[in-house]
Amino acid sequence: MPLPPLAYRTDRIRPFQVMELIKRAHALAATGKPVLHLSIGEPDFTAPALVLDALERATRAGHTHYTGANGTEALRRAIAGDYARRYGVEVSPSRILVTAGASGALSLGCCALVNPGDRVLMTDPGYPCNRHFVAAYDGIPELVPVGPETRFQMTAELVRKHWRDGVKGALLASPANPTGTSLPFDELSGIVDEIRGRGGFTIVDEIYLGLTYDDAPRTALALGEDVIVVNSFSKYFHMTGWRLGWMVVPEALAPVFEKLSQNLYICPSALAQHAALACFTPEATEIFEARREEFRRRRDYIVPALRELGLEVPVEPDGAFYVYVDCSRFSDDSSAFADELLRNAWVSLVPGDDFGENQPKRYLRLSYATSMENLEEAVDRLRRYLGDRERA
Incomplete structure (x- = not known):
């Protein structure tokens, strides 16, 4: 057949x-x-025992129904509070969408921002799935070769050099897979300014931001509300199989992302969301x-x-x-x-x-x-x- x-x-x-x-x-x-x-x-x-205990309590309490497509209010407030405590950045919970892992967030970002034929700048080498998120929505990954001279990271100069007709934005990662290197914050600021000046979008994958070792980590959210940031409970919080992440988007675009999430994913795992609240305790x-x-x-x-x-x-x-x-x-x-x-x-x-x-x-x-x-x-x-x- x-x-x-x-x-x-x-x-x-x-x-x-x-x-x-x-x-x-x-x-x-x-x-x-x-x-x-x-x-x-x-x-x-x-995941530590106190997160597992929270999962068990949520299960026994029957927290197994759909949540809102953008996640529970409690978890979005907890994430916002973490940005304030850890990074000194105030983020409204209404800008936060809880997602089915960082992969779900990146997929939503490409669905919302990438039209067929649009080019998206990203580093080469880089995490392979990022290329495929763009390709899945008929965009074109525009690979920018990077090496030891830039710590395998994008620079504002490289954005200027590689921006051409059809380029609509950039998908960056800091710290990055496979190199483990981060974008210096001043360089990231320059990149955002270059892209902003061209009317493009900037998505920064910060899934490893909590695992930064040499300098105090700084989130790209400090550079302006137009920067979209993706994160996850997988790496710093050690919850890979729980498939829970989040993204922070401009306030005006939050309803659009929520609409897409309603249709593509319904909602993230309810049990994982309730358990994840325990991640933000002092213990x-x-x-x-x-x-x-x-x-x-x-x-x-x-x-x-x-x-x-x-x-x-x-x-x-x-x-x-x-x-x-x-x-x-x-x-x-x-x-x-x-x-x-x-x-x-x-x-x-x-x-x-x-x-x-x-x-x-x-x-x-x-x-x-x-x-x-x-x-x-x-x-x-x-x-x-x-x-x-x-x-x-």
């Missing part, structure tokens, strides 16, 4: 190769090999901050350890839990090298192919969202294997 033809946009969306690689690593582990997973962009921590904040310090400790171990092995780290990450590693000393094909390390050292890393077109064969992404014990064991395995490899 013939199948119906697929929409042409499906050809523009490539498989998420990280997930394919993780499947191979798990298949190898299933054969009994002690694979160390340094490929997964997910905290090894889970929870103490836990999350202690875990942030643990991520910093892991970064401070793994970066010099990789450099000692000859795996160059051209830019030290200041956020998230990733290191973008230059493996060119050992291979001119990071995909083949990642497969070699998986098969021979049982260490799973992600090749750069997933993250764009700018020198992907040169780089690997390492995630240090795992225990120090695992990181130390991974370094030992890599040291032994790379040493044997060079002597062979």
Whole structure:
């Protein structure tokens, strides 16, 4: 029986190769090999007990019905309060939409702002799904090559250089996946001014903002109400599988986003929303901050350890839990090298192919969202294997 033809946009969306690689690593582990997973962009921590307790209370209280499409009033007020306490920025709860993860928020943003054929600036390398959100709404991801000289981040100069007919805005990430680098706030301000002056939109993905290590984090919301910000409970709050995020939009556009959410998603998970209220208690904040310090400790171990092995780290990450590693000393094909390390050292890393077109064969992404014990064991395995490899 013939199948119906697929929409042409499906050809523009490539498989998420990280997930394919993780499947191979798990298949190898299933054969009994002690694979160390340094490929997964997910905290090894889970939601703390007080959040789980809040979930249980919400379940027993019957909070399982639809909520408003933009989330519960209580959670939106809690998020607004967190912006005031942590970043010193006043945000009206009416500008906040709770979403089905940051992915739901980015999808809504592209649905609302991207017309067919519109071009959207984003960095290359960058998180692959961001390209695909734009493509899913028939927009065109305009990839801007970035490298160590700009900390793998966009600059105002690059916006000026790459803005052309058809460009409508930019989708940025700070701190970013796969590089773990942040936009200096002055540079972000300049970027916003450049885009604003051209009548474009700026969306900033701040999903890793809470996991910033070297300087006090600052939200792009401080740059004006026209900047759209996306965040999530997945990374700093360690609730990946709960699929809960949010976005902050201009007041005048909030009804439009709410309308789209009503039709596309109905509402975010009611139970996850009720449980997430516990994330903003002083007790929870103490836990999350202690875990942030643990991520910093892991970064401070793994970066010099990789450099000692000859795996160059051209830019030290200041956020998230990733290191973008230059493996060119050992291979001119990071995909083949990642497969070699998986098969021979049982260490799973992600090749750069997933993250764009700018020198992907040169780089690997390492995630240090795992225990120090695992990181130390991974370094030992890599040291032994790379040493044997060079002597062979």
